[in-house]
Amino acid sequence: MNVKFDPNNVVIKLCMSGMRLEDGGNTEDAIMMFHKAWQESTDDYERFIAAYHLARQQKSITDKLKWMETSLQCALNINDENVKSAYTTLYLNIAKCYEELCDSDNAKRNYELSNSYKGAPSDEGPFYHGTKADLQVGDLLTAGGNSNYKPGLKMNHIYFSANINGAGLAAALANGDGRERVYIIEPTGEFENDPNVTDKKFPGNLTRSYRSQEPLRIIGEETEWAKLTTTERREWRENLAKNKGGIIN
The missing domain is CATH 1.25.40.10 (Tetratricopeptide repeat domain)
Known part of the structure; x- marks a missing residue:
């Protein structure tokens, strides 16, 4: 299953x-x-x-x-x-x-x-990263970018997911005016479960969300995922604005 x-x-x-x-x-x-x-x-x-x-x-x-x-x-x-x-x-x-x-x-x-069952994730992917940046195969995504969810916060990790729709959501909520892009990536080093979602609402890391301090290499681009409607995008932004929880960086 x-x-x-x-x-x-x-x-x-x-x-x-x-x-x-x-x-x-x-x-x-x-x-x-x-x-x-x-x-x-x-x-x-x-x-x-x-x-x-x-x-x-x-x-x-x-x-x-x-x-x-x-x-x-x-x-x-x-x-x-x-x-x-x-x-x-x-x-x-x-x-x-x-x-x-x-x-x-x-x-x-x-x-x-x-x-x-503790320890490093054993997920083998494929993995995706959602953004509005226009990138090429072979480019490296690195930590240190600005958070899409908290203004002025520099991120110590680069985030990705094995759930293509999760990456699509990240692309929809990303900063910038470019079109939504979902890249297929491969981690170049160790990665861990994203503590901002793991055990927060659901047990474990059901969204298969991860983060790494090492770069992610772009190996392709995906074009098919469940796109948000205008209403859904607005609802997500409103929920994020209401969220008072701190980001684990």
């Missing part, structure tokens, strides 16, 4: 709505929204995400454990690179539940499983 994170997926949109209600202090409606996401889930990928959010909202540790283990089982059923980054988080949350239930053997086993 090859799955890709899609912000327009019905279940993901329901979970995002639930998180907005949660941020506004409206926990009861948030839980209802996460239950709706669970009920409307049609495959293991959607069930894995909905169960994770339901788990977070449980007051009882046994209920939290039940939903977190359900989320993990769905993730394991998928066995896909897109969700492997979530294993560390899921096993860690399960270990904490067992610890609170004074089940030290299961806690220890799950902490060890969580640690076994």
